[in-house]
Amino acid sequence: MKTRKVERIQHYHRLTAATLLCGGERLPLDCEMQRPGEDEVACGMRLLERVLRRFPRAFDLVLADALRCRADFFNLATGRGKRVMGALKDERRELMADARGLFGERPEAVLEWDGVERRCWDMEGFRSWEGLDEAPEGVRVVRSVERSEVRRRNGGVEQNVSERIWATTIPKRRLGTEAIVRRGRARRAIENEGGFNELVNVWRADHVHRRGVNAMPAFWLLAMLAFNVFHAFLSRNLKPARRWAHAAKHWAEQIAAEFCLVVARPRSLRPP
Numbered sequence: 001m002k003t004r005k006v007e008r009i010q011h012y013h014r015l016t017a018a019t020l021l022c023g024g025e026r027l028p029l030d031c032e033m034q035r036p037g038e039d040e041v042a043c044g045m046r047l048l049e050r051v052l053r054r055f056p057r058a059f060d061l062v063l064a065d066a067l068r069c070r071a072d073f074f075n076l077a078t079g080r081g082k083r084v085m086g087a088l089k090d091e092r093r094e095l096m097a098d099a100r101g102l103f104g105e106r107p108e109a110v111l112e113w114d115g116v117e118r119r120c121w122d123m124e125g126f127r128s129w130e131g132l133d134e135a136p137e138g139v140r141v142v143r144s145v146e147r148s149e150v151r152r153r154n155g156g157v158e159q160n161v162s163e164r165i166w167a168t169t170i171p172k173r174r175l176g177t178e179a180i181v182r183r184g185r186a187r188r189a190i191e192n193e194g195g196f197n198e199l200v201n202v203w204r205a206d207h208v209h210r211r212g213v214n215a216m217p218a219f220w221l222l223a224m225l226a227f228n229v230f231h232a233f234l235s236r237n238l239k240p241a242r243r244w245a246h247a248a249k250h251w252a253e254q255i256a257a258e259f260c261l262v263v264a265r266p267r268s269l270r271p272p
Contacts, residue, residue, distance in 0.1 A: 071131030085168035
């Protein structure tokens with residue numbers, strides 16, 4: 001990191017986390033620290049093996065980002081009987097080249113929700129992914145070209161066009177095009193709308209309180225546990241009318257205030 005006067009070296013501790021999507025809820029399950037000299041995919045595969053062992057029936061589909069959209073990662077999940085889906089972004093990959101060559105100009109479906117128009121292409125049976133040996137039905141590739149209007153501060157309106165492509169082992173007979181696109185968008189919601197974003201910006205889970213091999217993952221696991229208990233209280237214990245009347249921060253402050261009152265009471269008046 002460069003400042004105005006000197007150049008300083010910053011050190012980062014990296015980890016990979018697994019989150020369970022339960023409808024609209026996001027439940028952090030486990031985390032794994034990245035070891036020296038290994039990449040994020042190796043760390044993620046070690047975490048996936050443990051999650052598959054501890055929660056074998058908790059989920060049927062593994063959602064992965066573009067970095068983990070690799071044959072070895074897919075083989076690990078499919079070898080345990082799970083379907084896999086990942087963002088496809090490597091233009092040099094033969095699978096990407098074959099899919100672009102076969103997609104026609106006219107989309108197979110046009111979807112629209114949340115003010116975004118999605119022109120979708122959906123083809124399955126690709127076998128040009130080298131190293132993928134656990135998908136007898138081949139790979140399915142889904143492409144979505146999204147168009148939306150973005151309003152600027154000056155009052156102008158601009159057209160925003162983006163492209164997203166996913167590779168998955170889920171056949172069309174199991175999930176349609178819209179369901180695939182919605183699940184692909186749900187993975188980004190883990191980072192942008194909840195889970196990691198809230199843990200870092202609200203719960204301050206990115207701060208290293210103690211540098212230790214066991215201390216850092218222990219703190220993250222405790223933060224995940226507190227996150228899950230808090231959101232379980234909001235979604236399961238509060239009636240919708242009360243829950244929607246205030247932001248989550250309001251209820252967190254109420255809980256913190258109750259803790260302070262209990263600690264401040266004389267010992268003889270504290271609840272058993």
